[in-house]
Amino acid sequence: MFEQHFLILPIVLPLMAAPLCILLGQRQLAWLLATLVSALSCVISVNLLYAALDQGVLSYAVGGWAAPWGIEVRMDAASAMVLSLVTAISTLVLIYAKASIEKEIDSSRHTLFYTAHLLCLTGLSGILSTGDAFNLFVFLEISSLATYTLVSLASDRRSLTAAFRYLVMGTIGATFILIGVGMLYMQTGTLNMLDLADRIAQSGPSRTLNTGLAFILVGVSVKLALFPLHMWLPPAYTHSPSAVSAFLASTATKVAVYVMVRFIFTIYGVEYVFHNMGMDLILLLLAIVAIFKCSFMAMAQSNVKTVLAYSSVAQIGYMILGISLASAAGLMAGLLHVFNHALMKGALFMAVGAVLYRTGSVDIKAFRGLGKKMPLTMAAFVIGGMSIVGVPLTAGFVSKWYLVTAALEQQHWLIAFLILLGSLLAVIYIFRVIEAAYLKKPDESAASKDIKEAPMLMLIPMWVLALGNIYFGLDTTLSVAAAESAAQWLTQSSMSVGGGQ
Amino acid sequence: MSVIVDYYNYWVVVFLMMAGFYTVIAANNLVKKIVGLNIFQTSVFILYISMGKVSGGSAPIVAEGITTYSNPLPHVLILTAIVVGVATTAVGLALVVRIKRAYGTVEENEFKDKDDLI
Amino acid sequence: MAELINLLLLGMLAVTALGVVFLKDLFAVVMLFGIYSFLSALIFVNLDAVDVAFTEAAVGAGISTVLMLGTLSLTGRQEKMSGHKTLLPLLVVVTTGAALIYGTLDMPPFGNPENPVHQHVALRYIQDSPQEIGLPNMVTSVLASYRGFDTLGETAVVFAAAIGVLSLLGLPKQDRAAIESGLESHLVLKVVAKIIIPLIILFALYVQFHGDYGPGGGFQAGVIAAAAIILYALVFGLPLATQVVQPGLLKALAALGVLLYAGTGVASFFLGGNFLDYNVLAADPVAGQHLGIILIELGVGITVFAAMLSIFYAFASKAERKNIQ
Numbered sequence: 001m002f003e004q005h006f007l008i009l010p011i012v013l014p015l016m017a018a019p020l021c022i023l024l025g026q027r028q029l030a031w032l033l034a035t036l037v038s039a040l041s042c043v044i045s046v047n048l049l050y051a052a053l054d055q056g057v058l059s060y061a062v063g064g065w066a067a068p069w070g071i072e073v074r075m076d077a078a079s080a081m082v083l084s085l086v087t088a089i090s091t092l093v094l095i096y097a098k099a100s101i102e103k104e105i106d107s108s109r110h111t112l113f114y115t116a117h118l119l120c121l122t123g124l125s126g127i128l129s130t131g132d133a134f135n136l137f138v139f140l141e142i143s144s145l146a147t148y149t150l151v152s153l154a155s156d157r158r159s160l161t162a163a164f165r166y167l168v169m170g171t172i173g174a175t176f177i178l179i180g181v182g183m184l185y186m187q188t189g190t191l192n193m194l195d196l197a198d199r200i201a202q203s204g205p206s207r208t209l210n211t212g213l214a215f216i217l218v219g220v221s222v223k224l225a226l227f228p229l230h231m232w233l234p235p236a237y238t239h240s241p242s243a244v245s246a247f248l249a250s251t252a253t254k255v256a257v258y259v260m261v262r263f264i265f266t267i268y269g270v271e272y273v274f275h276n277m278g279m280d281l282i283l284l285l286l287a288i289v290a291i292f293k294c295s296f297m298a299m300a301q302s303n304v305k306t307v308l309a310y311s312s313v314a315q316i317g318y319m320i321l322g323i324s325l326a327s328a329a330g331l332m333a334g335l336l337h338v339f340n341h342a343l344m345k346g347a348l349f350m351a352v353g354a355v356l357y358r359t360g361s362v363d364i365k366a367f368r369g370l371g372k373k374m375p376l377t378m379a380a381f382v383i384g385g386m387s388i389v390g391v392p393l394t395a396g397f398v399s400k401w402y403l404v405t406a407a408l409e410q411q412h413w414l415i416a417f418l419i420l421l422g423s424l425l426a427v428i429y430i431f432r433v434i435e436a437a438y439l440k441k442p443d444e445s446a447a448s449k450d451i452k453e454a455p456m457l458m459l460i461p462m463w464v465l466a467l468g469n470i471y472f473g474l475d476t477t478l479s480v481a482a483a484e485s486a487a488q489w490l491t492q493s494s495m496s497v498g499g500g501q
Numbered sequence: 502m503s504v505i506v507d508y509y510n511y512w513v514v515v516f517l518m519m520a521g522f523y524t525v526i527a528a529n530n531l532v533k534k535i536v537g538l539n540i541f542q543t544s545v546f547i548l549y550i551s552m553g554k555v556s557g558g559s560a561p562i563v564a565e566g567i568t569t570y571s572n573p574l575p576h577v578l579i580l581t582a583i584v585v586g587v588a589t590t591a592v593g594l595a596l597v598v599r600i601k602r603a604y605g606t607v608e609e610n611e612f613k614d615k616d617d618l619i
Numbered sequence: 620m621a622e623l624i625n626l627l628l629l630g631m632l633a634v635t636a637l638g639v640v641f642l643k644d645l646f647a648v649v650m651l652f653g654i655y656s657f658l659s660a661l662i663f664v665n666l667d668a669v670d671v672a673f674t675e676a677a678v679g680a681g682i683s684t685v686l687m688l689g690t691l692s693l694t695g696r697q698e699k700m701s702g703h704k705t706l707l708p709l710l711v712v713v714t715t716g717a718a719l720i721y722g723t724l725d726m727p728p729f730g731n732p733e734n735p736v737h738q739h740v741a742l743r744y745i746q747d748s749p750q751e752i753g754l755p756n757m758v759t760s761v762l763a764s765y766r767g768f769d770t771l772g773e774t775a776v777v778f779a780a781a782i783g784v785l786s787l788l789g790l791p792k793q794d795r796a797a798i799e800s801g802l803e804s805h806l807v808l809k810v811v812a813k814i815i816i817p818l819i820i821l822f823a824l825y826v827q828f829h830g831d832y833g834p835g836g837g838f839q840a841g842v843i844a845a846a847a848i849i850l851y852a853l854v855f856g857l858p859l860a861t862q863v864v865q866p867g868l869l870k871a872l873a874a875l876g877v878l879l880y881a882g883t884g885v886a887s888f889f890l891g892g893n894f895l896d897y898n899v900l901a902a903d904p905v906a907g908q909h910l911g912i913i914l915i916e917l918g919v920g921i922t923v924f925a926a927m928l929s930i931f932y933a934f935a936s937k938a939e940r941k942n943i944q
Contacts, residue, residue, distance in 0.1 A: 008894045019874030062768040064896030071768040112786040138772035141585045149783035157603035164596045189739035211722025507728035513629040519716040520636035527708035530698040550668045556730035560667045563755035571667035572741045573757040581773045587678045588780030594690045595787040601694045
């Protein structure tokens with residue numbers, strides 16, 4: 001009897017589980033509840049993904065009020081794909097967190113951690129499911145507030161300044177989005193995304209709509225850490241608890257990329273954003289600068305979490321690059337990279353968190369000799385690293401392949417070359433860590449320490465993601481089909497609304 | 502002249518927003534940054550409420566003898582936005598209190614470590 | 620006349636905002652923010668947004684200002700240095716402002732009933748909601764029913780803020796042997812407070828249950844009720860207040876409010892409607908709407924009351940501990 005309500009459950013389940021965690025008040029139970037609810041949401045989301053691939057689009061009228069008067073929950077392949085990804089990663093991270101947060105978060109705050117995690121998941125699911133521009137803002141703020149809390153939970157005092165910086169920048173970004181949505185509403189009188197698309201296509205460009213788009217894009221760019229608005233990301237990922245870094249790195253920025261895609265392709269339409277306003281060139285330039293500048297920044301870091309954080313900003317560059325190509329192939333490559341990058345960064349951050357768990361440090365020096373002492377953890381790191389670089393047979397290779405193909409399809413030789421060059425830079429920063437782990441001898445003091453392999457509860461989710469990198473490198477049926485169908489759906493509807501009438 | 506009558510409200514709101522925005526990015530003290538953030542957000546609220554106004558209309562509560570009502574939708578949106586604003590403020594200020602205890606300062610230029618700069 | 624008042628208020632807002640930018644005394648800055656908030660509330664009244672004005676006055680000028688003052692008591696009231704970097708921020712702000720002004724130039728004119736905003740979605744709220752929902756206050760109808768999903772999100776935001784503040788600052792322990800602290804020598808204040816606090820709580824209940832007919836609702840009621848206890852804590856001391864309303868209870872209440880709201884939505888599942896469809900809650904759709912709105916407004920009120928009060932407790936306990944040291 002619940003099948004017709006499946007669309008709303010990935011939001012409502014974690015939303016109700018969060019207060020239940022507080023009422024339970026016991027951290028073991030809270031962990032169990034959070035993990036179960038997250039896994040259930042994941043099963044439902046995958047179901048929705050198959051339904052969306054099958055039927056194209058699913059819609060649900062909250063409160064029984066038809067759109068545009070009520071709020072519509074709407075799912076197509078793009079949203080269902082990212083939603084499945086987010087709920088799956090959330091489940092894995094929760095399994096991983098049980099051991100990981102023992103050493104990183106004071107035990108009196110564990111229940112609060114699970115509550116905040118569930119609230120964050122609620123917000124992300126809401127952003128992905130909603131078909132209403134203002135409702136998106138509300139869910140964005142739920143996830144953001146929960147994220148600030150999650151970042152600040154680490155015992156290192158620098159997590160506080162990192163969270164504060166994130167809060168200030170994140171709120172400015174959200175307020176920019178609020179201004180942009182206000183301008184959209186002012187010009188069209190509606191907030192429903194599809195209705196907005198229709199009315200924008202009818203009314204044609206205007207200054208108010210241009211400004212609204214600019215504000216929305218800047219606001220979303222803050223949230224997705226597009227260069228040069230990425231300053232909050234490296235400290236936030238470096239100083240937050242490992243489980244939080246793993247979760248945020250593989251979900252929060254991805255959801256922001258989705259929001260950008262939604263505004264560009266569904267609401268405004270390709271015609272408006274790229275042809276009328278020339279946004280493709282701006283996004284392309286920023287993406288390329290991000291790839292190179294942040295790859296070099298990643299090489300200069302000694303804290304491995306910071307290396308990965310800068311690498312994330314660089315990888316976000318690839319996703320935006322795909323979008324800025326303004327073609328179905330480019331969008332598809334960008335979305336595929338969203339999916340694959342989540343697998344890589346999840347595995348990498350989990351491996352680094354395991355090192356922190358055993359050695360108490362994430363400095364590159366602490367990695368020396370770990371190839372022998374923590375073989376499974378480091379092997380997972382190597383697989384994740386290979387995938388970042390884009391070595392064949394890994395998921396990273398697949399998305400780079402589609403990106404290069406999409407660039408070549410439009411005869412952008414230079415861009416294709418830059419993508420390959422960027423991958424070479426990734427080799428350098430990833431290899432530094434691998435070199436330390438396998439080729440360097442540990443210091444005297446560290447050598448005498450008895451370092452064991454990470455506990456099973458951390459290894460299992462880490463290896464699920466690592467194997468995911470290989471699986472989706474070999475068998476691309478599901479990931480490519482989802483991304484392809486998502487891109488086709490988005491560009492088609494965008495063309496038919498944006499240019500057709 | 503009509504341009505001024507039509508838009509003066511929005512222009513003042515833009516000025517207010519920018520005063521708040523400037524305070525957020527230029528202030529040295531973290532509490533003042535949060536105040537700036539609040540001013541910025543409150544000004545956006547005025548933008549929304551301004552667009553909901555109908556000349557000669559009255560508050561959107563049904564009453565006898567009234568035929569023109571202002572638009573209730575922006576009011577609803579801003580009620581939500583106000584709540585979001587106070588929630589962010591509370592978390593931000595709690596962070597400031599903890600930063601003061603951990604670092605002994607809430608002045609941006611007094612953080613010694615480059616990593617800690619906000 | 621209304622335009623003139625509007626213009627005057629906007630001018631005062633501009634002056635207040637400039638004060639915030641230039642003053643170094645943070646106590647003055649926070650007070651100016653309180654004034655700014657009140658002035659905005661007046662503008663909202665002038666622009667027919669009475670519900671918003673109510674909330675802005677209670678939240679912006681009330682809760683936010685109290686929290687800011689509490690923070691200042693812990694961090695010091697003087698901004699030491701500023702102006703170390705003004706060029707870049709100024710550049711960013713001028714660019715952003717110019718973009719906004721550019722955007723206003725072909726906006727629909729202020730107040731014109733022909734604007735798109737007033738034509739499309741809003742018409743149904745104005746024309747049909749009194750019949751469909753059965754409430755005279757359209758804002759309550761839209762907030763609780765048509766866009767009830769937003770309001771559920773808003774409740775979750777408040778809950779998330781409470782979780783954040785609790786994890787950062789912690790709640791005070793309930794002190795069974797508490798004695799009066801706070802303002803010891805102010806007899807007048809104590810007497811007045813004792814008279815006024817029950818009235819505030821009564822008013823909160825009125826706002827809670829009368830929100831369907833006049834301005835108000837769960838959110839405003841929750842803030843007002845929290846303000847009553849905050850006043851009690853300020854006058855008679857935090858330890859005594861934590862005896863009256865226990866911190867542990869507040870945490871549970873904040874969670875229960877969210878559950879009540881979402882639970883109402885889930886109840887609609889079982890009665891055959893969509894999530895948050897109140898029509899199915901009773902035999903008659905309008906009665907169902909009324910029942911649903913009362914339930915979810917109660918959820919909002921409980922969560923907001925508990926969250927705001929526990930946030931205040933968290934800040935106050937830090938300030939009090941500092942005074943003892």
